[in-house]
Amino acid sequence: MTAEFLSRLQFAFVVSFHILFPAFSIGLASWLAFLEAVWLVRRTDPWRDLYFFWLKIFAVAFGMGVVSGIVMSFQFGTNWAGFSEAAGNVIGPLLNYEVLTAFFLEATFLGVMLFGWRKVSDRTHFFATCMVALGTLISTFWIMAANSWMQTPAGYALRDGVFYPDDWMKVIFNPSFPVRLPHMVLGAFISTAMVIGGVSAWYLLKGRFADKSRATLKLALAFLAIVIPVQIVVGDMSGLEVHRNQPAKLAAIEARWETRRDVPLTLFAWPDEQAQANRYAIDVPRLGSIILTHSLHGEVKGLQDFPADQRPPVAIPFFSFRIMVGLGFAMLGLALIGLWRWRRGTLEKPWYLRAWVVMIPSGFVAVLTGWWVAEVGRQPWVVYGVMRTSEASSPLPVGSVMASLATFVVVYLGIFGAGLYYLVKLFRTGPVPAPVREAAPHQTPARPLSVPQDAIEE
Numbered sequence: 001m002t003a004e005f006l007s008r009l010q011f012a013f014v015v016s017f018h019i020l021f022p023a024f025s026i027g028l029a030s031w032l033a034f035l036e037a038v039w040l041v042r043r044t045d046p047w048r049d050l051y052f053f054w055l056k057i058f059a060v061a062f063g064m065g066v067v068s069g070i071v072m073s074f075q076f077g078t079n080w081a082g083f084s085e086a087a088g089n090v091i092g093p094l095l096n097y098e099v100l101t102a103f104f105l106e107a108t109f110l111g112v113m114l115f116g117w118r119k120v121s122d123r124t125h126f127f128a129t130c131m132v133a134l135g136t137l138i139s140t141f142w143i144m145a146a147n148s149w150m151q152t153p154a155g156y157a158l159r160d161g162v163f164y165p166d167d168w169m170k171v172i173f174n175p176s177f178p179v180r181l182p183h184m185v186l187g188a189f190i191s192t193a194m195v196i197g198g199v200s201a202w203y204l205l206k207g208r209f210a211d212k213s214r215a216t217l218k219l220a221l222a223f224l225a226i227v228i229p230v231q232i233v234v235g236d237m238s239g240l241e242v243h244r245n246q247p248a249k250l251a252a253i254e255a256r257w258e259t260r261r262d263v264p265l266t267l268f269a270w271p272d273e274q275a276q277a278n279r280y281a282i283d284v285p286r287l288g289s290i291i292l293t294h295s296l297h298g299e300v301k302g303l304q305d306f307p308a309d310q311r312p313p314v315a316i317p318f319f320s321f322r323i324m325v326g327l328g329f330a331m332l333g334l335a336l337i338g339l340w341r342w343r344r345g346t347l348e349k350p351w352y353l354r355a356w357v358v359m360i361p362s363g364f365v366a367v368l369t370g371w372w373v374a375e376v377g378r379q380p381w382v383v384y385g386v387m388r389t390s391e392a393s394s395p396l397p398v399g400s401v402m403a404s405l406a407t408f409v410v411v412y413l414g415i416f417g418a419g420l421y422y423l424v425k426l427f428r429t430g431p432v433p434a435p436v437r438e439a440a441p442h443q444t445p446a447r448p449l450s451v452p453q454d455a456i457e458e
Helices: 003-042 045-078 081-115 122-151 168-172 177-206 210-245 247-254 287-293 315-344 350-358 362-376 398-429
Strands: 156-159 162-165 265-272 277-284 381-383
Touching: 003 045, 003 122, 003 177, 003 362, 003 398, 045 081, 045 210, 045 398, 081 122, 081 162, 081 168, 081 381, 122 168, 122 177, 122 381, 177 210, 177 350, 177 362, 210 247, 210 287, 210 315, 247 287, 247 315, 265 287, 265 315, 315 350, 315 362
Parallel strands: none
Antiparallel strands: 156 162, 265 277
8 A cells, every 4th residue: 555556546546437437428518419410310300319418418427527637737737747747748749638628619619609609600600519529539649649658659859868759749649549549539429429318218218219229229229230349340450459468468468378379368366476377267279370470370478477576467457358348249149139120120129229218328348457457468558668657656645545535436436326317317407408599690799889770769
């Protein structure tokens, strides 16, 4: 229970809580742009009702994501002063670019999107929705660029223990960034689609909003049937990147202790780090080499080839990776079964709808476990291969970090618990008829010193 360990635990708690809301708002923003585009073409009430329903959900999720993100950034100065001092020349500008290009864009058009629908034309409001969706994607771009640089640093010079950017293009487009960015965006889209489909299935089970829910359920399962195979391909590319640039992380993910060729794929095992062996292993011969190296006799380095103080923990990456992959294939199976039942006209069988409801949180769990694989597997480095986590933490008393961690847990469970309760209430209310949208006034605002149109009474 050192200050470094507690600081890691505190940051892990905050970022794990925070990532759920951006992942949801990234997908919801694009979903809202799609709904409004359909409404502009069809001009039918159900699509407006769906838009305004999901707009309320987006507003709450976006607000909670912003608040938790701001709190998270303060910890760079309080708990990770060593990292801020050493890597601030690189990480600071990347986070500032996110604020200048994404957060300002979102904040500007979010007001029009939420409160300007009676004041602006339909097309202007749709443009605002698209800008908010674009802002969430730009925000993802910069955050993933910063995190990916910590995973695979490039384009820098290290002088007196301080990182100085030499080539910003190499800093931003570091080796892992081109794969990790689409992996995260697709994960957010999939998580949102699981919520949309699951909520729609719940309404159908309850016999509420049948026409609207039937349409959104079909959209969700069709989207998942297309996007999840793409995500599997992107995930495979991410695995190849980890094999090239972070071999110790790959060894932890696969619980490989010895370097060897013809590596089996371990479906399940109980890694024993003290004995450096796997208990109760279920292996598929040679399949590991085929998946991890795309070669029948590919070689994978084992943890024993790395110094003991440079090995990541094994259990968390090992089990988290298998949970993530297992949920991905479960979601794909759910969507493919849905397409088959849709074609046969038996989509609304109660057992299938219940399966959707049960799977609502699966996308978020996959996102969380994916981040645990990436972050725990990077240890003991905060900047992979260059700066250790122990060098990045602030020299704080253990009691201070313990107190702040306990405060975060209590406050988050209280405030954000209330936010989640409100989200559940919104879901229970459902896509009720939306308020009437008035046409935009066709008047040109008067100049400040112009004569008023109405007479001024004495």
